[in-house]
Amino acid sequence: MLKTTGVEKSFGGRKVLREISLELEEGHIFGLLGTNGAGKSTLLRMISGILRADSGEIILDGQRVYENPAAKEKICYLSDDPTFLHAATIREMGAFQRAWYPSHDPARLEELCDRFNLPMDEKVSGFSKGTQKRVQVCLALARRPEVLLCDETFDGLDPVMREAFRRTVSEETWDRNMTTVLAGHNQQEMEDICDQVGFLHEGRLLTVGDMDTVVSGIFRVQFAAGEPVPEEEIRKLHPLKALRQGRLCVLTIRGNQEEVLAQIRKMEPEFCEVLPLSLEEVFILEMEEQGYAN
Amino acid sequence: MRTNPGKATPLRWLLRRYVFLAVAVFLIAFAVFPMQGMIRILGIREGFGNPLEPVAASTAAYCTRELTLNFVYSPLNLEMLCGLFGAMGFACAMVLFRHQFSRKQALMYAGLPMTRTRSFALRSAVYGICGLLPLTVCLAIHPLMVQANGLGRFFDLRAYALRGVSTLLISLYGYAVGALCSMVFGTFWSAALGGVLIVGSVEIALGCWINIAGWYLNTLYVNGAVRDMLRFSPAWSLYKSFYQPADFRGWPGILMILVLGALTWVMCRRVRPENAGHTLNLKRAEPAVTAWTAVLGGTAGAIVLSLYLSLEPVAYLGLILGTLLVWILVRMLLDQRVRLNLKDWRIPAAAAAVMLLACFALRGDWLGFDRYTARPEELRAVEVWPDMTEKNALRFDTPESLKASLEWVDRMREEELESHRETPYENGRYADCVVAFQKKDGSRVLRRYHYPREKEGLLPALRIMAKAWGRQQSEEVPLLERAGSYSATGDFGMTGAEFTETYGFNPDSSRLLRLDPAKLREALRQDLRERTLESMQQPVVLWAHMEGAGLEGDPDSYEYVSYGIRPGDRHTLELILGEEAEKWTDFVLGGFARNEEVLVFLCRYTQREDGEEKLESYERLETEEEIRTWMARVIRCDESFFAWPKDPEKRLAVYSIPSLRNQTAYNDVEIDLEDPAVRERLPEKQDLWGTYYDIMSSDL
Numbered sequence: 001m002l003k004t005t006g007v008e009k010s011f012g013g014r015k016v017l018r019e020i021s022l023e024l025e026e027g028h029i030f031g032l033l034g035t036n037g038a039g040k041s042t043l044l045r046m047i048s049g050i051l052r053a054d055s056g057e058i059i060l061d062g063q064r065v066y067e068n069p070a071a072k073e074k075i076c077y078l079s080d081d082p083t084f085l086h087a088a089t090i091r092e093m094g095a096f097q098r099a100w101y102p103s104h105d106p107a108r109l110e111e112l113c114d115r116f117n118l119p120m121d122e123k124v125s126g127f128s129k130g131t132q133k134r135v136q137v138c139l140a141l142a143r144r145p146e147v148l149l150c151d152e153t154f155d156g157l158d159p160v161m162r163e164a165f166r167r168t169v170s171e172e173t174w175d176r177n178m179t180t181v182l183a184g185h186n187q188q189e190m191e192d193i194c195d196q197v198g199f200l201h202e203g204r205l206l207t208v209g210d211m212d213t214v215v216s217g218i219f220r221v222q223f224a225a226g227e228p229v230p231e232e233e234i235r236k237l238h239p240l241k242a243l244r245q246g247r248l249c250v251l252t253i254r255g256n257q258e259e260v261l262a263q264i265r266k267m268e269p270e271f272c273e274v275l276p277l278s279l280e281e282v283f284i285l286e287m288e289e290q291g292y293a294n
Numbered sequence: 295m296r297t298n299p300g301k302a303t304p305l306r307w308l309l310r311r312y313v314f315l316a317v318a319v320f321l322i323a324f325a326v327f328p329m330q331g332m333i334r335i336l337g338i339r340e341g342f343g344n345p346l347e348p349v350a351a352s353t354a355a356y357c358t359r360e361l362t363l364n365f366v367y368s369p370l371n372l373e374m375l376c377g378l379f380g381a382m383g384f385a386c387a388m389v390l391f392r393h394q395f396s397r398k399q400a401l402m403y404a405g406l407p408m409t410r411t412r413s414f415a416l417r418s419a420v421y422g423i424c425g426l427l428p429l430t431v432c433l434a435i436h437p438l439m440v441q442a443n444g445l446g447r448f449f450d451l452r453a454y455a456l457r458g459v460s461t462l463l464i465s466l467y468g469y470a471v472g473a474l475c476s477m478v479f480g481t482f483w484s485a486a487l488g489g490v491l492i493v494g495s496v497e498i499a500l501g502c503w504i505n506i507a508g509w510y511l512n513t514l515y516v517n518g519a520v521r522d523m524l525r526f527s528p529a530w531s532l533y534k535s536f537y538q539p540a541d542f543r544g545w546p547g548i549l550m551i552l553v554l555g556a557l558t559w560v561m562c563r564r565v566r567p568e569n570a571g572h573t574l575n576l577k578r579a580e581p582a583v584t585a586w587t588a589v590l591g592g593t594a595g596a597i598v599l600s601l602y603l604s605l606e607p608v609a610y611l612g613l614i615l616g617t618l619l620v621w622i623l624v625r626m627l628l629d630q631r632v633r634l635n636l637k638d639w640r641i642p643a644a645a646a647a648v649m650l651l652a653c654f655a656l657r658g659d660w661l662g663f664d665r666y667t668a669r670p671e672e673l674r675a676v677e678v679w680p681d682m683t684e685k686n687a688l689r690f691d692t693p694e695s696l697k698a699s700l701e702w703v704d705r706m707r708e709e710e711l712e713s714h715r716e717t718p719y720e721n722g723r724y725a726d727c728v729v730a731f732q733k734k735d736g737s738r739v740l741r742r743y744h745y746p747r748e749k750e751g752l753l754p755a756l757r758i759m760a761k762a763w764g765r766q767q768s769e770e771v772p773l774l775e776r777a778g779s780y781s782a783t784g785d786f787g788m789t790g791a792e793f794t795e796t797y798g799f800n801p802d803s804s805r806l807l808r809l810d811p812a813k814l815r816e817a818l819r820q821d822l823r824e825r826t827l828e829s830m831q832q833p834v835v836l837w838a839h840m841e842g843a844g845l846e847g848d849p850d851s852y853e854y855v856s857y858g859i860r861p862g863d864r865h866t867l868e869l870i871l872g873e874e875a876e877k878w879t880d881f882v883l884g885g886f887a888r889n890e891e892v893l894v895f896l897c898r899y900t901q902r903e904d905g906e907e908k909l910e911s912y913e914r915l916e917t918e919e920e921i922r923t924w925m926a927r928v929i930r931c932d933e934s935f936f937a938w939p940k941d942p943e944k945r946l947a948v949y950s951i952p953s954l955r956n957q958t959a960y961n962d963v964e965i966d967l968e969d970p971a972v973r974e975r976l977p978e979k980q981d982l983w984g985t986y987y988d989i990m991s992s993d994l
Contacts, residue, residue, distance in 0.1 A: 011568070012577070050404040050567060072407035083398040085311075099307035100406050 001025060002047065002147055002179055007056035009042055009203075016042050017203045020056070024179050024196070026146075029170065031194030031211070032183040033283050035292055038200040040183040041080060044149045047181070048077035060147065073101055076145035080152040082136040084124045090135055091120045094142065101143050109142035112168075116161070130156045137165055141172060148173075152184040166193055187280035191215070197279065199286050206286055211279070218282050219257055223264055223272035224248045237263060240285055252277075252285060304408065308420045315386055315420075320428035322382060324435075326375065331436040334360050335443050357448035361440055363457060363539070376533045379429070379461055380468035384489055386425040387472025390417045393570075394476045395485070400570030414473075414562045418555075421469050426462055433458040456539035464532050467547055470554035477561035478579055480572040484627065488583075495590055497527050502593045503652075506609075509600075510656035513664045513707065515728050515742035517682075522740070573628045581641055584624055588645035591620020596649075610650065617646040666741060667704065668731040670696060676703065677730040682742075687730070703729050706743040813869060814838075821863035829862025833928040833987075835882040836867065884922030887915075891951040894921050895977045898943055912947070912977040928987040946987040949976050957983045 007020040016039045024030050034040045045051045047058055049065040049072040057064065063071040084093055090113055097104045113120050116134050124135055133156055140148060148169070154162045170193050173180045182190060190197060191211065198208040207214055218240065224247045234242055234249065237260060241252040247270075253260050257274060264272055277285075338357050393399035403413070440449045471489050479485040500523050508516040524530045525543070528550030535544035561576065569575045574583065595616015596609045621642035626632055659665065668676075675691035676699040677684075690699040706729075731739040818838070836859040841852070859866050861883065867875040877885075886892045897912040915921045924946055951967055954976075958965055965979065966972050976982060 045401065045405075045568075048405050050401055052566075067409050069407040069409060069412075072405070077405055079398070079401065081398060083402040095302070096307060098302040099304050100408065 003059045005057045007053045007058060009054050015203055020205050026179050027174060027177040028196050029173050029180040029194045031190035031197040032181055032200060034200035035287060039203045040200055041151050044077055044151050044183055048075045048149055074146035076140045076143055077149045078136050078140055078151060078153045082132045087123055089121050089123055090118060093139055097139060097143055103144045105142050105144060109138060112138040112141055133157055147179045149181045187283055191279040199283060201287060201290050215279055215282055218254045218277055218285055220252045220275040220277055222250045222275055223269035225267050225269045229267055233267060305416055308416060309423060312420050312424050315389060316424035316428050319382055319425055323429045323432035327432045328435040328439060331439060335439060354448060358450050361445060361448050362450040362454050372537050376464055376536055379464040383465035383468025384472035386421050387469045387476060390421055391473055391476035395480060395482050397571035400567040404567040410562045414559055429462060429465060453539050460536040460539055463544055463547055464536060467532055467551050470551045473558045474554050477558055477565050478576050480570050480575040484573045493529050499590055499593055502597050507656050511663050513741040515740045518740040584638060584641045585645050587624045588617045588621045588642040592617035592646055592649050613649050614646050617642050670700060672733055673731055674734045675732040679728040682726055682728050817865035817869045818857060820865045829860055832860045832862060834858035834860055835879050884918060884925045887918040887921040893949045893973060893976060895947045896924060897945045897947050897977050914974060927990045929990050940988040941991045944989040946989060947977050948985040953983055
């Protein structure tokens with residue numbers, strides 16, 4: 001289990017992460033959504049032991065991660081900007097990994113490269129950005145890490161490759177009981193493969209939970225009453241957003257769906273229906289609530 | 295299926311990646327040691343034929359020197375070699391830590407499962423294998439080649455090994471500087487500049503400030519101060535150890551290597567990988583770097599402007615302008631843009647203020663440097679360096695001589711301070727000397743005094759009291775013991791003929807050649823040690839010149855020493871002249887006056903405005919007693935001239951009529967030497983051969 005407790009980080013006096021506490025179970029894919037500059041990459045770098053937390057703890061299987069080779073061996077961080085050794089080929093990068101990571105499997109690397117059409121003996125620096133990302137993922141999977149941290153990894157891949165990699169990562173996660181964290185802005189992608197999600201904004205983790213809980217935690221309800229519903233009645237429902245068009249009310253509400261519906265039914269509506277929200281809509285609502293881009 | 299082989303380790307991977315460093319270092323070192331050595335080996339084989347045949351000791355010594363140490367000199371000089379090996383170490387560090395110059399690379403390496411300490415240790419191990427090992431191999435190849443060529447007996451392994459150690463230390467020092475710079479500075483160029491700053495700036499700043507202090511402090515011995523400070527310079531100490539391997543003094547260098555290594559270790563643990571790629575990785579170091587570079591700029595500005603116009607306000611202006619200019623340059627370098635960031639204006643302002651304050655402190659001698667007076671109870675000895683070098687130091691260590699020398703120093707200091715404030719120095723009227731106060735705690739205080747030459751007469755008494763003169767000369771005597779060949783001649787002066795006439799004995803110079811050199815050296819050494827002030831004030835009665843060649847086997851070496859033998863040097867005189875020594879001394883000191891054919895005049899001169907001397911008057915010295923009195927005050931050798939101030943008005947002229955007859959006959963000069971009236975006016979005939987003696991000043 002990967003656990004962060006009260007993690008904080010500052011750069012030059014500017015606090016970029018505040019009180020981050022998180023628990024990630026094996027065999028799950030955690031989606032980390034955040035606004036620009038929210039601190040997603042910094043958090044992933046801290047989890048992978050690259051950066052030191054100013055305060056708080058990052059523990060993997062009971063061991064501190066920072067400056068702990070045993071813990072760091074189990075973690076693989078895929079930067080949003082793939083980095084390779086100067087003038088290295090995939091095979092040479094594999095040799096580099098093999099020197100540091102005993103779990104690296106050269107055969108697995110060859111198999112992955114073969115599957116994703118990657119030439120082993122060509123210089124990686126000559127590849128396109130998308131191909132470099134493919135190389136990065138193949139190298140990561142060949143290492144068989146226990147924790148895989150992907151920072152906007154699938155951005156820049158073509159839809160076919162993106163789907164193929166998403167599938168491969170999902171399979172690895174479930175088959176090997178790996179802990180995977182996907183950070184980025186692609187909510188649809190996350191909604192598709194993540195089973196846990198967290199929203200990061202201005203260094204704070206706002207929402208964390210199972211995908212279903214998070215997505216269903218906010219819902220939109222649409223109803224129309226015989227008489228216009230008084231403003232006080234609407235306010236009692238604590239809507240995040242309220243839209244009224246004559247007798248039609250569309251409310252976005254955070255809370256227990258059954259309780260809210262029970263309250264609405266007391267208003268004797270002519271019809272009432274719950275409209276599901278996408279992860280993206282939930283995220284936007286959360287950010288709006290925080291005053292982001294208002 | 296291939297499985298992960300256990301042999302793949304980080305060290306192996308790093309070695310494979312940086313094997314090119316080993317090849318590069320090997321090629322460079324090979325061009326210096328084995329190749330240069332081979333050229334010398336071939337030269338020696340060609341020059342001396344079969345190396346197995348016996349050779350002269352001097353040849354053997356020459357071969358040893360060439361094969362052991364000198365072979366690396368050509369075509370490179372020692373300074374270039376030191377720079378080369380240091381730069382090799384520095385470049386190795388820059389390559390091994392170059393991931394620090396890229397944020398992406400730094401983050402990638404920081405993510406590896408390895409502690410930072412281990413990462414640093416691994417890279418240092420790689421440097422040891424790829425940087426030091428090839429150098430060691432090249433160092434080892436040379437003695438093997440010497441041995442293989444049958445020249446092993448000419449090889450001094452100890453001296454060679456010591457130079458080898460210095461070579462490795464210089465490379466290691468370069469590596470230590472490079473490693474630290476790679477940690478602190480985040481780009482290649484800033485790290486390179488930082489390296490130069492670390493290695494050279496302290497020495498340069500110290501040298502400049504000692505010179506600036508020399509403008510203000512009258513008694514500062516600038517050269518000595520620079521030399522004293524350089525002893526503690528790591529780079530200089532390693533260079534000196536490389537230059538003179540037998541006299542190892544590279545401890546400051548070793549200490550600095552350890553300090554730099556420890557600092558690098560601390561830095562590699564503290565520097566944040568996310569800062570890599572910035573000009574300065576460690577933001578906290580920025581004020582220190584800015585302040586130090588501002589100080590360097592101000593110092594350089596003051597020196598440079600003063601060279602053009604040596605006025606005090608100009609130096610202050612240069613100091614402020616230099617500080618500002620360098621601060622702006624450093625800011626641009628750190629910010630990587632042309633923008634005057636005024637937020638740190640306090641740093642250059644503080645640097646300039648500190649330097650101006652230092653100038654005022656020096657100007658006003660706030661620390662009492664010029665007024666320094668040593669307390670006798672804290673001193674072990676006082677040394678006076680009359681010619682400003684330690685080599686000819688006069689040492690005073692007895693209670694009496696210490697007291698006398700301190701009194702003399704007090705007077706010189708007063709003269710110094712007085713003369714410096716009242717009048718400008720005039721060439722020739724003043725002399726410089728250095729006084730070294732040797733303290734009981736082992737420390738040494740150096741002061742330079744600038745005193746009027748007319749007070750120089752005080753010095754001889756001190757010289758004799760210190761017995762340093764005799765000791766110094768007696769130390770020269772052993773030089774001749776190391777000589778391959780040896781010869782000696784005597785200079786008995788023009789009165790030799792008259793002496794023969796008087797005593798029937800000719801003290802010709804071949805007497806010295808017939809002597810056993812060992813006996814002569816022993817007699818000389820004994821006399822030189824026993825000299826006293828009184829004996830030194832007696833005139834020289836005999837010159838002994840000795841020359842030696844092939845010292846310590848070096849066929850090109852040559853030594854020449856001359857000794858003025860005085861009546862008090864009885865061992866030497868008796869050895870050379872035997873029973874006739876007493877007669878000769880008596881003759882030289884005035885006994886020649888008994889010969890009627892020898893005429894002695896006391897001449898008086900005046901100094902004309904154009905500097906020429908004019909014979910004012912003269913008088914014939916008639917009696918032997920009179921002649922002996924004046925002969926006792928004659929200065930007859932250069933060393934005495936240096937020590938004893940002469941009377942500018944008086945000179946003794948001695949004419950030998952037989953010699954004058956020879957001269958007039960040979961040169962066809964018409965002069966009636968038999969005419970008593972002519973004989974009485976001989977000093978007026980300026981073109982006649984006579985012996986002219988300077989007279990010692992009575993102001994002693």
